[in-house]
Amino acid sequence: MRKKGFKDYLKAFLSEDEVSKLKSSLEIVGDIAILKIPEVLASKERIIGEAILKLNKNVKTVLKQESPVDGDFRVRGFKLVAGENKTETVYREHGCILKVDVSKAYFSPRLQFERLRIAKLVNVGEVVVNMFAGVGSFSIVIAKKSKPSKVYSIDINPIAIKYLKENIALNKVENIVIPILGDAKEVINSKLLNVADRVLMPLPAKAYEYLPEAIKTLKNFSGWIHYYDFTHAKKDENPKEKVAKKVEERLKSLGFPIKFSIQNSRIVRSVGPNWYQVVLDIWIKPKL
Numbered sequence: 001m002r003k004k005g006f007k008d009y010l011k012a013f014l015s016e017d018e019v020s021k022l023k024s025s026l027e028i029v030g031d032i033a034i035l036k037i038p039e040v041l042a043s044k045e046r047i048i049g050e051a052i053l054k055l056n057k058n059v060k061t062v063l064k065q066e067s068p069v070d071g072d073f074r075v076r077g078f079k080l081v082a083g084e085n086k087t088e089t090v091y092r093e094h095g096c097i098l099k100v101d102v103s104k105a106y107f108s109p110r111l112q113f114e115r116l117r118i119a120k121l122v123n124v125g126e127v128v129v130n131m132f133a134g135v136g137s138f139s140i141v142i143a144k145k146s147k148p149s150k151v152y153s154i155d156i157n158p159i160a161i162k163y164l165k166e167n168i169a170l171n172k173v174e175n176i177v178i179p180i181l182g183d184a185k186e187v188i189n190s191k192l193l194n195v196a197d198r199v200l201m202p203l204p205a206k207a208y209e210y211l212p213e214a215i216k217t218l219k220n221f222s223g224w225i226h227y228y229d230f231t232h233a234k235k236d237e238n239p240k241e242k243v244a245k246k247v248e249e250r251l252k253s254l255g256f257p258i259k260f261s262i263q264n265s266r267i268v269r270s271v272g273p274n275w276y277q278v279v280l281d282i283w284i285k286p287k288l
């Protein structure tokens with residue numbers, strides 16, 4: 001699948017100046033290619049789409065991203081520019097199969113490394129709570145690559161849960177991944193208190209607010225929280241330190257009988273000029 005070099009290839013169909021206006025890179029999910037096309041190239045959409053189809057024989061559909069990830073369900077708006085009119089596809093990574101509808105539930109191939117990184121941290125027999133599971137990308141990779149006993153996987157979007165259920169069956173992890181439709185706060189407070197060895201919070205927009213529930217779902221206030229956030233950082237600022245400081249203050253202010261230490265932090269990806277997605281791996285234990 002060719003993603004790099006697609007702009008060079010487009011020079012056969014567009015002028016150099018037009019190609020330079022295409023700022024974004026190509027995102028490929030299964031047999032769907034996604035890119036942002038600026039308004040000045042609106043009349044060239046079809047040509048660009050057809051060129052991508054020709055360049056990537058495995059691509060069947062080219063979608064233009066029309067709106068950014070937004071709303072509670074974290075979905076994007078798309079317009080078909082070439083190929084089959086569809087938004088559903090099958091994506092494969094790390095030996096896992098993920099059926100997704102890119103317009104109805106969140107999915108990003110860019111988190112591939114992070115999913116495997118987390119899966120490798122999971123110990124045999126662990127109970128994991130994924131508070132914002134989507135179609136199950138983290139949960140399925142964890143279930144297939146490690147040996148957890150359960151991965152409770154919560155999402156508020158009914159369509160994400162529908163795909164999560166399909167992905168559980170496709171990957172034969174029915175005994176491990178448990179889909180739960182609902183708001184993570186309500187689900188944890190009503191049925192997942194004091195159960196987890198590890199908690200995932202892969203929703204930067206809400207992780208800060210939902211930290212109390214992440215602590216409450218841990219077994220005996222003991223275990224790991226993988227906390228995701230977005231932060232702006234100027235050239236002289238360290239994005240990881242900024243997020244760590246914010247989270248340390250919040251954890252201290254919550255009043256739980258816990259000790260904590262941020263054992264690892266990393267920039268997951270950059271999401272715009274001076275904007276970063278950061279993850280903190282936080283170790284929690286009870287204060288004795």
Ligand SMILES: C[S@@+](CC[C@H](N)C(=O)[O-])C[C@H]1O[C@@H](n2cnc3c(N)ncnc32)[C@H](O)[C@@H]1O
Pocket residue numbers: 072073074105106107108111131132133134135136137138154155156157160182183184185202203204206
């Ligand atoms: C950024 S996506 C991440 C999905 C998945 N972990 C992934 O990486 O593909 C965040 C998910 O959280 C869900 N969500 C938003 N608010 C929620 C809430 N209050 N409780 C549970 N899930 C929620 C959205 O529907 C979305 O699927």
